[in-house]
Amino acid sequence: MVDRRRSRCIAVALAGVLVSVLGLALAGPAGAQESSDGCTATIDGVDVRDGQSAKSPIRVDADATIVVSGQAPGPITGYEVDLSFGPFSFRGASGTVASGETSYTTTVDVADYARYGVGLYRVEGRTLGTPCEEWTYVEVTGRSPLTTVAGLVGTAAAVGGVAGMAAAAVGAGKRGV
Amino acid sequence: MRGRRVTGALSGAVAGFGIAVLLQQFAVVPLTTLLLVGLMGGLGLVGLALGWPRHGAAAPPPS
Numbered sequence: 001m002v003d004r005r006r007s008r009c010i011a012v013a014l015a016g017v018l019v020s021v022l023g024l025a026l027a028g029p030a031g032a033q034e035s036s037d038g039c040t041a042t043i044d045g046v047d048v049r050d051g052q053s054a055k056s057p058i059r060v061d062a063d064a065t066i067v068v069s070g071q072a073p074g075p076i077t078g079y080e081v082d083l084s085f086g087p088f089s090f091r092g093a094s095g096t097v098a099s100g101e102t103s104y105t106t107t108v109d110v111a112d113y114a115r116y117g118v119g120l121y122r123v124e125g126r127t128l129g130t131p132c133e134e135w136t137y138v139e140v141t142g143r144s145p146l147t148t149v150a151g152l153v154g155t156a157a158a159v160g161g162v163a164g165m166a167a168a169a170v171g172a173g174k175r176g177v
Numbered sequence: 178m179r180g181r182r183v184t185g186a187l188s189g190a191v192a193g194f195g196i197a198v199l200l201q202q203f204a205v206v207p208l209t210t211l212l213l214v215g216l217m218g219g220l221g222l223v224g225l226a227l228g229w230p231r232h233g234a235a236a237p238p239p240s
Contacts, residue, residue: 023235070179086181086210086213087210119204120206138222150202153198154198155194155199158195162188164185164192165227172181172230173231173232
């Protein structure tokens with residue numbers, strides 16, 4: 001009886017470790033994708049295609065104001081720049097352009113976002129009218145992750161969660177409890 | 178008995194969420210839905226296993 005319980009316990013734990021490792025392994029980005037013909041975008045002059053790997057993101061300082069530019073093969077009516085954070089997406093910048101324009105240039109004050117979190121983000125830019133979609137990874141540096149809202153929430157969740165797991169393990173180990 | 182398993186699983190999921198956010202904050206990997214689900218689900222299972230009772234039922238009192 002005890003052996004069967006132990007086997008089941010070990011099997012569930014191994015399954016958990018496997019799922020976690022798979023999540024980490026598959027969380028890596030897909031390889032660089034070809035952009036649409038005639039579509040280009042830059043962040044502070046760096047082509048976004050140079051940052052389409054999490055290992056070589058475009059690095060920006062937490063206090064910097066970055067210049068985002070995009071070019072489409074035809075006339076555009078506006079643009080949108082989004083930042084992805086897991087399943088959530090935030091609008092970093094958006095606007096309209098003069099009639100007949102085929103490009104846009106906008107600035108993003110990184111400090112507005114850096115107090116909420118630093119680290120790796122996927123940034124997506126798209127044009128309206130003549131549709132173009134470009135993306136890249138951006139790493140916000142120059143500020144300790146533990147001084148941001150996301151860093152504090154993550155630390156509290158990790159510490160509290162591990163403490164809860166330890167408490168459950170200790171309680172489950174007591175005979176007859 | 179069941180409470181330990183539920184506590185373990187929920188704590189594991191919370192720990193997984195925290196670790197996923199910290200990995201993103203320290204620029205180890207980007208935070209994706211897959212990473213969140215993988216770590217929360219995986220550590221939830223680990224927590225479930227840790228909360229699993231490791232002893233048989235209490236012995237009956239001597240007659």
